[in-house]
Structure formats: C-alpha cells, structure tokens
Amino acid sequence: MNEQLQPLKKPTKTGKTRTGTQDDIVYAHIFDAILEQRLAPGTKLSEEALGEIFGVSRTIIRRALSRLAHEGVVLLRPNRGAVVASPSVEEARQIFFARSLVEKAITELAVQHASDAQLAELRQMVTDERDCFDRGDRGAGIRLSGEFHLRLAEAAKNAPLVSFQRSLVSQTSLIIAQYESGNRSHCSYDEHNELIDAIAARDSDKAVRLMMHHMDHIDSKLNLEEDSASGDLHAVFSHLGLAKKKPRTAR
Template sequence: MSRTAPTAASTQRETPSRKMSQNDHIYDEMFSAILEQRLAPGTKLSEDTLGEIFGVSRTVIRTVLQRLAHERIVQIHPNRGAFVSEPSPEEAKEVLRARGLIEEGIVREAVRRHSQADIAELRRSVAAERVSLNEGDHEAWVRLSGNFHLTLAKIAGNQTLAAYVKELVSRTSLIIVQYQKGNLSPCSCDEHTDIIKAIEAGDEGAAVTLMRAHLQACEDQLNLQEREVKGDLYSIFAKPSPKAEKLRGSL
C-alpha cells in the first residue's frame, strides 16, 4: 500500500474528480487485499490506521468502507467500527448458488461473443495461475483465479453482470478463507483450461457444463456445516467430564 498519498489537508483542496480518483485507488487497494486473502474475515478496519496508511482523512476512509459494505465484503457495526465480513455457512451457500446462476449466463455470452484476442487473454491468465502455484505464491493465485472469472464477464460484454461477478468473487474469497477444508487444489487451472477450450470451440453446452462442475468443485472443497455455538464457562463446567466423574468415584 502506498504511503505517499496526499495528506488530508491537500485532499480537501482538490477537485471532486480528483477526490473520486483517490477514493477509487484506496478502494482498489482494499478490495485487492480482501480478494487476495491478505485481510482475513473478522479483521477490524480502523479508520485512523487506514487514514494514516493512505495519508487521507477518516472521512475519505469512511466513504470507502461504506462502498465496500454496500458490496457486502465489509460489515459496519454501530459503536464498534468496520470489519471484514465473516460469511455464515448459509450466506456462503447463497453466494455460490448465485455465482452458478450468473456465470452460466456469462459463459454462454462468452461463447457467442469471444474473439481470438479474448482466448489469448484467458490463456495468459491461466498460465500465470500455474506459475503462481508452482512458486507457492498463494496471494497471486487467489487474485488470478478470481480474475479469470472477471475476464469472462468482460468478454460477455455486460457491465451489470460483471459488477455482480466482481462482488461475488470477492465474497467467495472470504468464504474460502473461513471454510476451506485443506490445501487449495491446483485442479482449478485444468478446469479453467477446459472451459477456455469449450468457449473457443463454440460449444456452449460443454462450456456451461464445465463451469457448473468447476463451481461445484469449489464448493465441495468447503466445510459449510453450521458451526457449533460456543458455550460459556458456566455451561462447560456445569456437568463434570467423564474423567472427572471417574476420579470423584475413586475418592
């Protein structure tokens, strides 16, 4: 993150267009940090600290946080502040189902509208994914994996759908952090490659089937069981453990 951003005082003297550009920059930095899983779910986003990092006022930071909250990747709690969202298992399932519905339409449009330049861009994206995996660069892999889906949305030529996908991809990143069963699997690179081949061949049915299977595979790597409610100390120690009962009986 840049530490050479304008100070709060100079920001106030800038034109509205410059303010918007600055806000977009901070938003992009924070969005990327969440997408790349550098900001874990539940992380407190202090306005003072972020203002110092970016060299802006709390008002600017608050505007960015509200924008992220609107996209549901940040939660703002009255009297507590802003936190990176912690999706519930039910919310995670809803996000993944939404992606399935939206990305099915996107891949259909990509089959119909793609150019050879688009195919080349998708292949470069997957090649970069493989490099990041081989180098153990988890942050880069997460970003590039998400960018593959964002690129498909761009190829589909529908800005509204692209905006939805951007939000859902970032929320999926948070879901993976919370609910991933084990190590991330490199199989997504192969799945992305197969989708590209179907798009290039103009095989809409195969492309849709492959996208569905790809998103299902992502969901299958998650443990979306409802978490047990943590008991308080009173409830935990109200009933002695079996070991304690055995020791008591031997006294």
C-alpha cells in the same frame, strides 16, 4: 510537505497501471489485502488507522469502506465501524447458489460474444494464476482465480451481470479463504483452460457443463457442512448447554 510517503501506486500485480483517484487506490489496497487474507475475517478496520497508513484523510477511507461494504467483503455497522466480513455457512450457500446461476448465464453469453482477443487475455490470466500457485503465493492465486471469472463475465458483454459477478467473486474469494479445507490443490487453472477451449470452440453445452462442474468442484473443496471456527462465541460453545439465561423472569 504535500508529498506522501509513496504516491500510492496500485498494488495489483496484473499490470493494471491505471492510476485512478486516491479513492480507488485505497479501495484496491484493502480489497486485495482482504482477498489475500492478510486481513482476516472479523478484523476491525478503523478509519483513523487506515487513514494514517495510507496517508489520506478519513473521508477517502470512509468512501473506500462504503464501496467494500456494497460488495459484501466488509461489514459496516452504524456507529460501530467496519470489520472484514465473515460469511456464515448459510450466507456462503446463498452466494454459491447465486454464483452458479450467474456463471451459467455468463458462460452461455461468452460463447456467443467473446472475442479472440478476450480469449487470449483469459489464457494469459490462467498462466499468471498457475505461476502464482507454483510460486506458493496462495493469496494472490485466489485473487487471480477470481479475476479470471470476472474477466470472463466482461466477455459476456452484459454490464449488470459483470457488476453482480464482481460482488459474488469477491465474496466467494473470502469464503474460500475462510472455509477451504487443508489441501491447497484447489488450484483449478486446468479447469479454467478447458473452459476457454470449449468457449473458443463455441461449444455452449460443453462450456456450461465444464463451468457447472467447476463450480461443484470449488464447492466440494469447502467444508460448509459444519460450522468451522467462527467469531461467534455462542455458536462455538453452544453444545455445552450451559447458557446463562438472564435470571430475571420478566422484565
């Protein structure tokens, strides 16, 4: 009577077998679902529904949602529940700016501090990433691409930057899933490999240059110029210019 449908294993395909607390497991499941776009931006995340799905109480769900909100992939409106975040173009720009800043610093630090073991692990991740795209699993590919940057941050050995990077990568993945233009060739694993080479050679200038180019590359793949179809109805129909102003002149 106490047994769950399934004792809630973590879904990550990356070999993370760490069987964390329920909290972490639910968090990871929702997180992955969002980043793999199985949960579209704007989707409402009902506490009760999620609790039933995962076989846990709302307390757990609530905490997981709180963590996700902290990372910016979930929007938590008071008394109105949680929805999958849908970054606006302006927010996307801000995130990219911050991320470029952080990636530059991380690259410089990684050149100084990355161990050979960490570099080997990064290479393995690039391989996994390529496999995903070859297999056609675009969602997992995007997620692994993000995890690559997160691991690189860990190699930089600066805890606050890692934490910030985690948030930025999550949101970036969301943006990519939301704004990426048609061609799916954003798969940048070769750029990742070049980057590892430069870091392994301890060539700071080259590594930074590659990273910046990589960022520009990702950015250029998105169509952030005009608002693509968003959930904002007002924005969608604003060009019609037939907004019904409330007839009451003063109140």
